[in-house]
Amino acid sequence: MPPRITLPPLTRALLLALLALSTLNAILRTRMWTTLAQSQPPPPTASKLVATAANYLSSPSLAVPYLVLVPITSLRYPWTFLSAALVENNVVSLAISGGVLWVGGRYLERAWGSKGFAKFVFFVTVIPNILTFSFYATWHIITPTPEFPTPIQGLLALSASFLVALKQLTPDHTVSLFKGAIKLRIKHLPALFTLANIISGPLLGTETAFWLSLLGFFTSWIYLRFYRATDINASSAATGGQGATMTGDPSDAFSFASFFPDAFHPFLSPVCDAIYSALVQMKLCAPFSPESVEAGNARSRSEGLPSLLNGGGGGGRRAEAERRRALALKALDQRLNAAAAATGPGSGPGGASASASATTEERTAEDVVAAQGVQAT
Incomplete structure (x- = not known):
């Protein structure tokens, strides 16, 4: 019999919510697309038909405001600041997001427990969505608002956050791709993922991916670095043999500069240290002893x-x-x-006492x- 694969409860619930909300979104978008297509003359050529089908996937006019974030409009539906992260528009992105939840959620929930994992998911999905929503809403207020504002949705912020968390737990682990042809260290994956979305966003017209991945990266690192409570083992010398709780992760392996190659550290470290000192002086974070x-x-x-x-x-x-x-x-x-060395042939009269010792x-x-x-x- 094949081995039984079990998922922790919250990871299972998130996967089911991703499938359910994405399916509901697809049904509603299909109905709107069909209604829109029937109200217009049929496309005379095959190329226009293909363009119309592509419009189904990308057109902001088909966004469902009570499932995904639509700037200004979704203020009436506050739950979308969480639900928007679990809605994908196509099968490819749905499969990728499902794989991310399956692997990352299974690992992190077992490492932190369901309660700690739930807090992490909440912070790294809601905060990036709020900030991205605020940016687009402000932009639409100060500029001529388009008829259909850009919708915000998808699991990109959580994907970037999972990579940051994996980097914290396994900073020295190496991932091999294509039978070892490509080897990447986990500690570099969050920066590479964010950089890929920064580049692809303007080129492919998915600028929301740029903001979600970047804000997911920063939000998860700040939360794990300064605010997440961690139990210290009772045998730790730092606690004098007593169990304790440490806020944040002050390890050198989780500093901001550690996400980047060593060649960048001389330039990043002074800037990061200056920002950290300023935050401590403003009492936004506690200094690490x-x-x-x-x-x-x-x-x-x-x-x-x-x-x-x-x-x-x-x-x-x-x-x-x-x-x-x-x-x-x-x-x-x-x-x-x-x-054994002390009781050797040359140990002399002290051999018996050495053996007893x-x-x-x-x-x-x-x-x-x-x-x-x-x-x-």
Whole structure:
């Protein structure tokens, strides 16, 4: 029998909502398109028929204002600031968005839990939609408003945010494409994705993709960097052996400059440091202490992609327990080697005491390993 694939509850709900809202949108657009086509003379040539079909996919006149964001009009439907992210206009974009939700949602919800994942999805979809809506609404107010304003919809902001979150959890992981012909590090994917949408937006006429991907990138990084609460393992030296909650992610591997190649760091780091200092002075974010930076660096090294993808809920805790158990085993091996060297042929009269000490060290290390095994379960 093929392996059973299970999805966490919120990821499953988002996938179903994406399919349901996109299907409803397609039905309503088809009805409007059919009504519009019947009210006009039939196109005399095949080329005009193709143009009319293409108009079904791209025309803002067919936007459904109570499903997607239409500047100014959708103010009467406030739920569209969330629902617009789960509406796609064509099968290709629907398949891509579904794949993003399947992979990214399954991974992140298992890593953070449903509650933490829900907060993340809410912030990184609603805030970019509000900002993009405000920009277009302001533009239409100060300029001659077109008869049909540009609709705002799609999962691009959430897609960019998923890449940022994956970068936080697996900064050193490498993705291989085309049987290893192309290798990309996850930490560079968010910037590449955003850059691709910045370039393709003006060229393909999808300028909303430019704003949604860019704002999704910034919103998710700011939220994860400064505001998301994270549990620190009770064994962390930064907390003196006590469990604690750390706000944000102060690790060096999640700095803004780390999203870009090393050649850009000398130029980006001073600018980012100056902006960060200004935000701290304005009390918009709290400064990171050296202890929290150390804890963040240790935590970023302990997380891993395979453990989170293969495990269920609490994958991060399992990864930490396994890491600590591996360290205890390594310490045991080093102590046994040292004891063997001390009780060698040239050890002299002190060999018996060294052997007794080695036995004590071995028992201590075994106790540590056993304790770590209990914590892992």
